[in-house]
Amino acid sequence: MATDNQSLRGFIEDLERALPAEVLRIKDPVNQNFEMTSTIMELDRLNKSPVVIFENVAGFDMPVVTNTAANRGLLARCLNTSVKELPSVFRERCQNYIPPEIVPRGAWDEIVLEGDDIDLTKLPIPLQFSVDAAPYITAGQVTARDPETGIDTTGFHRLMLKGKNRLGISLHSRRRMFEFHRRAEARGENLPAAIVLGVHPLHYMGSMVYAYPPNVRKFDIIGGLFGEPYRLARCGIADLEVPANAEIIIEGEILANVHEPEGPFGEFTGYASYRSTQNVFVVKRIRMQRKAYFHSITAGMARDHILISCITREGEILNALRRNIPNVKEVHVPHTTCGAFLAIVSIKKVSEGEAKMAMLSTLGTELYTKSVIVVDDDVNIFDMDDVMWAVATRSRAEKDIMMVPGVKSAIIDPTSDPKNFTITKWGIDATAPLDEKFAERLTISEEHRSRALEILSRAKVI
Incomplete structure (x- = not known):
């Protein structure tokens, strides 16, 4: 059966067929602590950005996929456009809302773990920096529903491993998820939520959109990026709808009126972040594909962590500016x-x-x-x-x-x-002033530049 084009697996398989040099499979054993992060950081320093699959993480039988969003060229390819046009095409597509399609069953329903079988420590969650308080799930897309309107959202939130069924979570962006939790807490209720691991880069991109009408779902935006309805399936916590072809679903609740230390964590600023809302996520159930990939985003200032933020902000700002x-x-x-x-x-x-x-x-x-x-x-x-x-x-x-x-x-x-x-x-x-004669910029014509390149090529300089 063909792999779904909306899945992480579909993305990887397509690259391996069309652009095999853009997928790096590392077969040598690597340690859960620091080695995956340092490998990606060295690739960044070499200005190389392939998708990386660590096939042999010592002590685990699950491969780790990372660096899926570190390359403008590959992200442009997902939208069938050029690198130069990427922000503009993203801006246009994410305003073309397409409601999702609900399918009967998710690919992640092959293995279901409940009760004493739940053990997050069996997942190859990387410890990324020496300053980090614990291993962190960094590619977890947290999905929850507004307890007042019923409209859901999905987005990244750092998740600190605290125990077999317990995660620290910070809602420090103070956007929709923060508000959903505040509203649930005001009712004296926990907020049902699902952590989604292993999604296509277009889901990653769409989840980073912040400026959109309150009645629109993030999944409508992601559908616009795909150009077709995004396929979702209902999971086992509050009938939340999640991507049908994700690798792993972690179902649970963000507790009301419970705060525990979370962090520090190596953030995108290039610094250790001690600031956190210090919320707690308790796991009720884990579902996964039989041969699941564990998706991780390399933290800190890695391109994998930051590049999509660059592109989505470029699109958001361009959209706002062109209105006026x-x-x-x-x-x-x-x-x-x-x-x-x-x-x-x-x-x-x-x-x-x-x-x-x-x-x-x-x-x-x-x-x-x-x-x-x-x-x-x-x-x-x-x-x-x-x-x-x-x-x-x-x-x-x-x-x-x-x-x-x-x-x-x-x-x-x-x-x-x-x-x-x-x-x-x-x-x-x-910008140069318009109301006065300003200095004339020195330029070299494209004709003369082409001739210069020809001269240098003949001289075997380039």
């Missing part, structure tokens, strides 16, 4: 600024003040983005040398730097206020 400033060309959120904290906006400026409009809209769109640089459309926003050249030669500090103090920010931003988690956001207008 149609001459915005592109948005880039660099991996090197943690995939969150800086956005660079390219604009074909037609009137003064547009750059500041773009700054304010960007800073208000995305919680984590605290700095914005706006440049003219002759600047390559994917080249930080070009961007910093524009900042150095086109911005005047006394009028082109804007600061907005006291803005709500991310709890895990190490520069946010430790008590109220606010921050001063800022922007730089690095």
